[in-house]
Amino acid sequence: MSIVDEFRSNPSPPSRDGGALSLAIGVAAAFARGVGLVWGWNAHGHRLGAAPAAQAHAAIAPKPATIAASDARLGRARASRLLSACLGGEVLGALHPEMGKGDPGAFYDLMRAGDLGVRIMDVAGAPHSSAIVSPFLAPVAECALARGAALCEPDNRALAVETVGELVVQFGRAEARLAKVPPMERFEQERRVDVRAKARALNALAEQARAGRLILSDFGWFPHPEVVEIFVKHKPHRDGCAKA
DSSP, X not given: OOHHHHHHTOOSOOOTTTHHHHHHHHHHHHHHHHHHHHHHHHHHHHHHHHHHHHHHHHHHSOOOOOOOOOGGGOOOGGGOTHHIIIIIIIISTTTOTTXXXXXXXXXXXXXXXXXXXXXXXXXXXXXXXXOOOOTTHHHHHHHHHTTGGGGGSHHHHHHHHHHHHHHHHHHHHHHHHHTTSOHHHHHHHHHHTTTTHHHHHHHHHHHHHHHTSOOGGGGOSXXXXXXXXXXXXXXXXXXXXXXX
16 A cells, blocks of 8 residues: 555544644554565565476476385395406406306406405505505496496396495595695506596496486495485486386
8 A cells, every 4th residue: 555545545634733743653654564565575575486486396306216125136246247248348358258258256256356455455554656446346337337227136236236335435545545645646646546437437326326226225234425425316216127
């Protein structure tokens, strides 16, 4: 209501003794209401338009799928057929074309031997120049995560989980060591350590998390913080291993 309307709603003339005071009070009250309306719109008016938009977005956004944790989700990484394809075929295949037909268990032992060597060097207090990662770990992790539907098989899923978990641990140690190396020497060390391998593996893990083939509980009771972050950010749209 405007100030003019205020006066129209009270047509009786003010009394002689209180007219000035009544007029001042009326003008002040009308002005205060106008200021209040302007302030309220500036402070909260944007919410009137935002609320329908937020409701519309919530209505069309897919809800994350619920995938039950189970001990049956993980098999034996040592028995994964992906070891022959990834380590035997893609990594060692250049040595002999028949490598991809080798025993998965033998390839698993080879991979773990590399992991053990890195751990021994770390425990023994190796110098900063030994900031290395097992040479087979990153290739196998990336290869396994790229196999998509093959991760629905428990042994293959166990291999992906084991290699990714070990990968982030070894790269964390390597990065800590590299941070203590002088800049010129660090460049040489980074040439020997594929510093982008961890990012590639984590990106592939995020894709499998969205696809619903891997879930956080697959990584045990105390998963690495970087693994936890992936599953917090990337929710599954569906159970990628659900049987039709």
